[in-house]
Amino acid sequence: MTATTTAPGSADTAAVRRAISSTSRPPRPGPLSAALTFGWRGMLKVKHVPEQLLDVTVTPVMFLLMFTYLFGGAIAGSTSAYLDYTLPGLLVMSVLFTTVYSGVSLNTDLTKGVVDRFRTLPIWRPAPLVGSLLGDSVRYVIAGTVIIVVGVALGYRPDGGVVGAVSALGLVVAFSFGLSWVFCVLGLLLRSPNAVMNAGFMAIFPLTFLSNVFVDPATLPGPLEAFVDVNPISVLATASRSLMAGAPDGEAIVISLAVAAGLAAVFLPLTTRLYRSR
Amino acid sequence: MTAQTELAIDASGLGKSFGETRAVAGVDLAVPAGAIYGVLGPNGAGKTTTIRMLATLIPPDAGSARVLGHDVVAEAATVRELVSLTGQLASVDEELTGRENLRLLGRLLGCSRAAAKARADELLDAFDIAEAAGRLVKHYSGGMRRRLDIAASIVVTPRLMFLDEPTTGLDPRSRNQVWEIARALVAEGTTILLCTQYLEEADQLADGIAVIDRGRVIAEGTPADLKASVGTGSLYVRLLDPARRAEAAQLLERTVGPVVLEPEPAALSATGADAERAATAVAELHRAGFPLVHFSLQQPSLDEVFLALTGHAAEETSPSTDDLQEHLS
Ligand SMILES: Nc1ncnc2c1ncn2[C@@H]1O[C@H](COP(=O)(O)OP(=O)(O)OP(=O)(O)O)[C@@H](O)[C@H]1O
Ligand SMILES: [Mg+2]
Numbered sequence: 001m002t003a004t005t006t007a008p009g010s011a012d013t014a015a016v017r018r019a020i021s022s023t024s025r026p027p028r029p030g031p032l033s034a035a036l037t038f039g040w041r042g043m044l045k046v047k048h049v050p051e052q053l054l055d056v057t058v059t060p061v062m063f064l065l066m067f068t069y070l071f072g073g074a075i076a077g078s079t080s081a082y083l084d085y086t087l088p089g090l091l092v093m094s095v096l097f098t099t100v101y102s103g104v105s106l107n108t109d110l111t112k113g114v115v116d117r118f119r120t121l122p123i124w125r126p127a128p129l130v131g132s133l134l135g136d137s138v139r140y141v142i143a144g145t146v147i148i149v150v151g152v153a154l155g156y157r158p159d160g161g162v163v164g165a166v167s168a169l170g171l172v173v174a175f176s177f178g179l180s181w182v183f184c185v186l187g188l189l190l191r192s193p194n195a196v197m198n199a200g201f202m203a204i205f206p207l208t209f210l211s212n213v214f215v216d217p218a219t220l221p222g223p224l225e226a227f228v229d230v231n232p233i234s235v236l237a238t239a240s241r242s243l244m245a246g247a248p249d250g251e252a253i254v255i256s257l258a259v260a261a262g263l264a265a266v267f268l269p270l271t272t273r274l275y276r277s278r
Numbered sequence: 279m280t281a282q283t284e285l286a287i288d289a290s291g292l293g294k295s296f297g298e299t300r301a302v303a304g305v306d307l308a309v310p311a312g313a314i315y316g317v318l319g320p321n322g323a324g325k326t327t328t329i330r331m332l333a334t335l336i337p338p339d340a341g342s343a344r345v346l347g348h349d350v351v352a353e354a355a356t357v358r359e360l361v362s363l364t365g366q367l368a369s370v371d372e373e374l375t376g377r378e379n380l381r382l383l384g385r386l387l388g389c390s391r392a393a394a395k396a397r398a399d400e401l402l403d404a405f406d407i408a409e410a411a412g413r414l415v416k417h418y419s420g421g422m423r424r425r426l427d428i429a430a431s432i433v434v435t436p437r438l439m440f441l442d443e444p445t446t447g448l449d450p451r452s453r454n455q456v457w458e459i460a461r462a463l464v465a466e467g468t469t470i471l472l473c474t475q476y477l478e479e480a481d482q483l484a485d486g487i488a489v490i491d492r493g494r495v496i497a498e499g500t501p502a503d504l505k506a507s508v509g510t511g512s513l514y515v516r517l518l519d520p521a522r523r524a525e526a527a528q529l530l531e532r533t534v535g536p537v538v539l540e541p542e543p544a545a546l547s548a549t550g551a552d553a554e555r556a557a558t559a560v561a562e563l564h565r566a567g568f569p570l571v572h573f574s575l576q577q578p579s580l581d582e583v584f585l586a587l588t589g590h591a592a593e594e595t596s597p598s599t600d601d602l603q604e605h606l607s
Pocket of ligand 1: 299300301319322323325326327
């Protein structure tokens with residue numbers, strides 16, 4: 001009881017001081033390097049919680065099984081004929097659904113203090129957004145690949161072969177890149193991740209079903225057919241089908257890419273503006 | 279101009295509203311470089327909003343501020359190169375490990391892959407988080423998370439650091455660690471703007487303090503000035519025998535000042551105590567044969583500071599703090 005001791009909890013002050021004094025400021029990173037670093041952050045999260053990929057893989061597979069075996073015979077006469085028709089469309093659907101999660105995860109991120117730190121860093125301002133979409137594009141590829149693989153397991157054999165399937169996947173992922181900025185805007189405007197999810201699916205669900213993903217529009221009543229024909233999701237599904245079939249439909253491909261570029265041109269600046277002011 | 283560059287923060291008339299709420303209503307701050315400056319205020323006083331404006335996170339809607347000589351609006355990018363923020367919400371990524379957090383920041387600040395990794399390891403060691411480095415931050419204890427948060431702020435040592443309530447919710451041991459880190463930072467030349475609800479924290483760390491309430495600075499000075507303006511603290515005593523409380527109260531009233539009987543049957547406290555008078559009083563109690571269980575000299579709480587400065591109580595109570603504490607048995 002007589003010896004004097006230092007209060008507990010004394011950090012190793014010498015080491016702390018050494019660590020503090022031992023830095024020099026490196027040059028600011030370039031925009032691409034900063035964005036790629038944020039992409040790496042997204043990858044790390046998938047690595048720590050791989051279950052989060054279930055969302056984006058299980059639902060599309062369920063749709064695939066359900067539509068093929070439940071409605072396939074009724075719609076196209078046989079399940080294998082229907083699989084031929086619908087698989088390229090299901091590819092579109094599963095990847096587009098995944099884009100909604102980009103908005104949801106952005107919204108989740110915003111509720112965390114770490115965003116404040118990112119915003120006080122001397123980096124290219126849209127880097128966190130561009131980077132997380134780069135990370136998300138890996139999910140898009142996974143979602144698309146799962147659908148194609150399950151389709152092949154069920155007997156789907158695209159005439160375009162591997163090249164056709166890969167290019168269709170590439171096109172759909174490129175389109176998703178443009179579309180995901182729309183959900184980023186939702187992610188920045190709405191209050192909770194759930195609200196983003198609901199609003200996102202409220203938009204994407206009807207658009208997907210009112211497209212040629214599941215049914216040939218020729219069988220639809222006039223006004224509906226007209227809508228389905230101009231729906232960009234139909235155009236994308238047509239383009240995907242044509243690539244899978246090994247007979248690329250140039251017009252549909254160009255329109256799909258143009259729509260993606262248009263969405264990005266409008267919503268990317270809007271996203272960065274909102275991100276800055278939030 | 280020279281006088282201005284001596285100041286790490288020079289804000290005048292800074293204001294910010296959220297809808298109808300005037301969160302910050304004209305704050306003037308002159309923070310000298312190379313020291314810790316405390317901003318003391320209750321919940322909702324506008325501390326965090328002030329920090330967010332100074333750290334370029336939100337633009338002020340009135341007034342202006344220069345940080346290290348650069349305007350926070352016009353030269354925001356330059357300001358960001360000089361400051362770092364340890365926010366009130368932990369500003370680290372909960373879904374990554376501690377090491378990944380530090381490497382991520384190193385990369386974002388422009389370090390090479392190898393340099394970022396080396397720096398992360400150095401900081402993890404210095405801040406005593408090496409053994410948890412590979413765990414996800416969401417599983418960290420509060421103290422570890424805070425240390426990681428501060429480490430993340432000095433991946434590249436900033437000229438000015440914002441610390442927003444760095445010890446709220448920490449146990450005394452973790453709190454002491456954070457205080458030591460803050461002192462080490464200042465010793466190495468960083469200026470710190472510290473927001474806190476605790477007078478004791480400001481007293482321990484800050485060289486100057488601004489008290490803010492409802493978005494305005496209501497008092498400014500050194501910790502000693504501030505405490506002098508409030509008056510003295512109080513001596514808290516717990517007796518072994520509750521039956522003798524009235525007797526002890528008489529003695530304390532004579533040696534210290536007005537006595538308040540505490541809710542516990544054997545406890546009482548005398549207001550108007552400084553360390554000298556408290557020591558005398560305790561010695562007299564002892565001499566008069568009162569067995570004591572516990573006594574402490576309590577600093578004026580933030581509540582009392584507020585009451586003294588504004589004439590109204592702080593909206594939310596903050597715990598009073600013990601300066602000198604002894605256990606007798
Ligand atoms: N983004 C916001 N939107 C609306 N109101 C806000 C926002 N941020 C702060 N406020 C309001 O501004 C006022 C000041 O808040 P601020 O967070 O700056 O206080 P504080 O002093 O940091 O409090 P605390 O000790 O609780 O952290 C509060 O009334 C708060 O509700
Ligand atoms: Mg606050």
